[in-house]
Amino acid sequence: MQISNLTFDEIEIGHSAHYTRLITHQEVEAFAAVSGDHNPLHLDPEYAAGTPFGECIAHGMLTGALISAAIAMQLPGPGSVYLSQNIQFRAPAFLGDTLTVTLTVTEKHAKRPWVTLQCEVTNQDGKAIARGEAQVAAPTEKETVTIVPPPAIQLLEEALLAESD
Numbered sequence: 001m002q003i004s005n006l007t008f009d010e011i012e013i014g015h016s017a018h019y020t021r022l023i024t025h026q027e028v029e030a031f032a033a034v035s036g037d038h039n040p041l042h043l044d045p046e047y048a049a050g051t052p053f054g055e056c057i058a059h060g061m062l063t064g065a066l067i068s069a070a071i072a073m074q075l076p077g078p079g080s081v082y083l084s085q086n087i088q089f090r091a092p093a094f095l096g097d098t099l100t101v102t103l104t105v106t107e108k109h110a111k112r113p114w115v116t117l118q119c120e121v122t123n124q125d126g127k128a129i130a131r132g133e134a135q136v137a138a139p140t141e142k143e144t145v146t147i148v149p150p151p152a153i154q155l156l157e158e159a160l161l162a163e164s165d
Contacts, residue, residue: 002144003073003144003147006076006139008076011115012105013107017070020099023058023094023097023099027058029043033155042056055095057093060087066101069101078143081137087131092129098123100121102122103118112137113137116133116135117133117134119133
């Protein structure tokens with residue numbers, strides 16, 4: 001698969017893009033493994049049942065990572081550099097939710113090739129999960145790149161790991 005970026009000169013205020021992803025148990029486990037955040041609220045259904053959420057929820061920063069993916073893959077796309085993000089988590093993302101990130105250009109900063117993006121993450125029911133604003137250095141050179149598929153990740157149960165020791 002190939003994707004192209006939008007350069008700073010091509011970007012206009014009001015440009016928007018969408019990025020959608022299903023949140024699965026496997027993604028939450030992988031995020032916990034990579035981030036080191038093993039909060040039982042995300043991983044232990046028994047524990048999570050006793051919380052106000054009543055079930056496991058995705059990490060807030062997994063939602064934030066979807067914003068990063070939308071910037072890298074959609075707007076501006078390859079060659080962009082994520083400079084800063086403010087984000088407010090409005091509601092939990094549950095396992096099985098389909099989250100859609102919407103990015104909208106609200107400002108262009110002419111001194112540097114930076115853009116400000118309004119970021120909103122909604123679930124399949126249109127409920128706002130997170131909102132915020134990102135500052136992004138937009139690429140100045142047009143490019144089309146081939147997307148390298150991510151490596152396969154295999155998560156092993158702890159019991160299996162203990163048996164192999």
